[in-house]
Amino acid sequence: MMNFLTQIDNLALIALLLVSGTALFLPTLSTLIGGKGLSPTEATIWINRRKAHVLDLRAEEAFKVGRLPGAKSIKPSEISAAIEKLKLDRKHPVVLVCETGSHSRKAIAEVKKLGFAEVGTLEGGVQAWKQAALPLVKS
Numbered sequence: 001m002m003n004f005l006t007q008i009d010n011l012a013l014i015a016l017l018l019v020s021g022t023a024l025f026l027p028t029l030s031t032l033i034g035g036k037g038l039s040p041t042e043a044t045i046w047i048n049r050r051k052a053h054v055l056d057l058r059a060e061e062a063f064k065v066g067r068l069p070g071a072k073s074i075k076p077s078e079i080s081a082a083i084e085k086l087k088l089d090r091k092h093p094v095v096l097v098c099e100t101g102s103h104s105r106k107a108i109a110e111v112k113k114l115g116f117a118e119v120g121t122l123e124g125g126v127q128a129w130k131q132a133a134l135p136l137v138k139s
Helices: 002-006 008-034 040-049 058-063 076-086 102-113 123-133
Strands: 036-038 053-056 095-099 121-123
Touching: 008 040, 008 053, 036 040, 040 121, 040 123, 053 076, 076 102, 095 123, 102 121, 121 123
Parallel strands: 036 121, 053 095, 095 121
Antiparallel strands: none
């Protein structure tokens, strides 16, 4: 066994094994810590098949111009109060949405603290949703 570990060719294989194992585990780890970044297609699957709650963190005016189907508008400064008021089922996942994805990423931790097991953000926000030619609902 010691001969295997000391041969230079085998050290390269062991290093490759460790690097690839780490690379495979990192996305899982970042999802557990920081929530999941969802493509527009993945977000659609969460919404349609998994009955995800969609929370839109944009300004009211932007929300009225066009929102994801079923989205609820909440102010980023009042996330906890708004979620309590909406009485959302914590068994269902949550998709956070903003214009570009940056504001919703910042809100993940706060939503997770409220007891939601799975929280995702729409990567690229409403802009990515539009680029994917997916429908927006106007108020």
